Amino acid sequence: MRRRDILAGAGSLAGLSLSIAKPGVAQTKRRLKMVTDWPADLPGLQSSADRLAQRITAATEGRIEVEVFGAGKFVRALETFDAVGAGVADMYHSAEYYWEKKSPAFSFFAAVPFGFTANELFAWVQYGGGQELWDALSNQYNVKPLLCCNTGTQMGGWCTREIASLQDLKGLRYRMPGLGGEVLRRLGAIVVNVPGGDIVASLKSGAIEGSEWIGPWPDLAMGLQNVAAYYYYPGFHEPGTGITLGINKRVWESFDPSLRRVIEDASAAEYTRSLAEFNAKNALWLQKLRGEGAVKVLKFDDSILKELYRVSRDVVAEASTADEHSKRIYASYQQFLPSIIDWSDIAEGSILGSRRLA
Template sequence: MDRREFLKKAGVGTASGAAVALAAPAVHAQTTREMMIVSSWPRDFPGPGTGSQRLAERIEKLSEGRLAVKYFAAGERVGAFDVFDEVASGNAQAYTSADYYWKGKQPGFAYFTSVPFGLTYAEMDSWMKFGGGQQLWDELSDEYGIKPFASGNTGAQMAGWFNKEVNSIDDLNGLKMRIPGLGGDIMSKLGVAPVSLPASQSYEALVSGAIDAAEWIGPWNDYFLKYYEVAKYYYYPGMHEAASQLSMGVNKSWFMDLPEIDREIIEASCMIENAMTMAEFNHKSGIYLDKLINEHGVKVRGYSEEIIDAIGEAADEVFATTVEHSDLTRRIHESFVKARGELGRWMVLSDAGYTQQRNRVLGITA
């Protein structure tokens, strides 16, 4: 057999082998499953909304259409705070939201978004992946038939918008403020009346006087909600939310019935979006902070140490009550506190230590 004849026969054999190898996936690809995603975020809302839409598109693309995704923003199918029950009941396959909205069901959910004096994005990511956080979240969500995934993060948040200066605890007393989660419980101990509202309703509530203050996320998102039109004082730091982890909750029964490759695609898509959203927040928050200050006259103020210390004391009281809910809640809290101590000590030397000295040398200030 000469070389030309050998290559010809080899080519035929290779092509035949490829056809056989591709036959099974090609048949599998014809099986499609509807994946209805309901969201707590308004359509096209910068950050949580656009990130959720991007996540939905990525899942369908990577699955090559096996997962036929239908995405519904807040209010398009169910209300912003109804998405958990919609998925737990099986009426939809997944939600995108922030799990501290479900603390009324079980206070442990708050730890998987953010709690006062909580974890930064880097710390949260480490706890979730290597400190046991994901396993505890799985255990908690399993009680409701949900498989949870981290699918975004806002990073460190601002403390909120106020229609007057807040210099002391007395200035907080009696204020009605849009603030959810354990942060709302803590602010109530300082005399604030916490109100839980979807972001889309908080601006109107400020205009009408139904609330006196509101926290949302940070400069990028807050700019588009136009808080600056009704409240000129913008406070930091957001001790109530050091870095809020966003989530995708998937109906577990539906999820486990998927082929392994599609389960992996959903998980990988969430991991990608978790990093993408955080990078986008960091990139755009500085840009929009400049716009708020220079174009709209927003006055950035820092909470006094008196207020921060009071928030810390109130946090201890709230945590002491929270852990009494159940053994699982206590285990979540203890794991969280352990991670905060270990990671926090390292962050003092690493990220925090470096940026503090870098900014001092370069004269970078808020």
């Protein structure tokens, strides 16, 4: 991709440095550009990107100053990965499944249908070998990736008509990225992917009949309740969606070990904080939505979920055959998944089930 296709009139690479004085110490200040794929006023994702930038700036005592640009403000939506790889921007804040055409293996670090929850994903990446495999995948594109945010379990999405059976999926024009989109495609849906900022207009115009987004808090803030009357759960496609801080590899390698550790720790801290925020605010906004009574909040029928699960296993397995990185990442995922499911069922799963006995 040529730079003018990414950013008209972009100047020299971001991240220029200047010397500033501290008492007795020569310091270098780096100004870095972070680009996101979120609308500039979107709560949850864009606000998490802003908070992470502030955290890095504060933790490095200004040695790194991060400026954040929402979708379309510096590069076009969904071109953030290419912009960072090319050095036009220094960092991106986005979901890895947007890069699935480069390799389906990227989806394993964002969301896999019926796959890892937020806690399980972080466990695999941090302590199950996932980070090393992810580094090898992303290094091909001149990017260093870090998990930095998680939305938690997402909703299944919004529809302008009821989805009561598998037959209702056939011909349904639905916005869903990643491997989940391929699952719906195999069940007869017409799957498209549009940037988040275009979802409301697309539903309103009839260009699409349904769309997943995130959860009650950001969904209602974006106005999806005004253009669709049915809100489905669970989000089979995104049981715990990881968001990535992607850093230009040359920029990352220019940092000394202490700065790298600060960025790693800031990203891990924001992962935990963002997950807590999404869970707390989704709970409140779901109550608000139900209280208004204009939207039907419905669970997908079990017959639909069973078929989604069956097809999902095939789609995820086939994603592993695309390239050598995909094979290795899928093998690691498959090795880690049974044990973490067993523990999750015994630990949180049993508690969640017990709470409904009273």
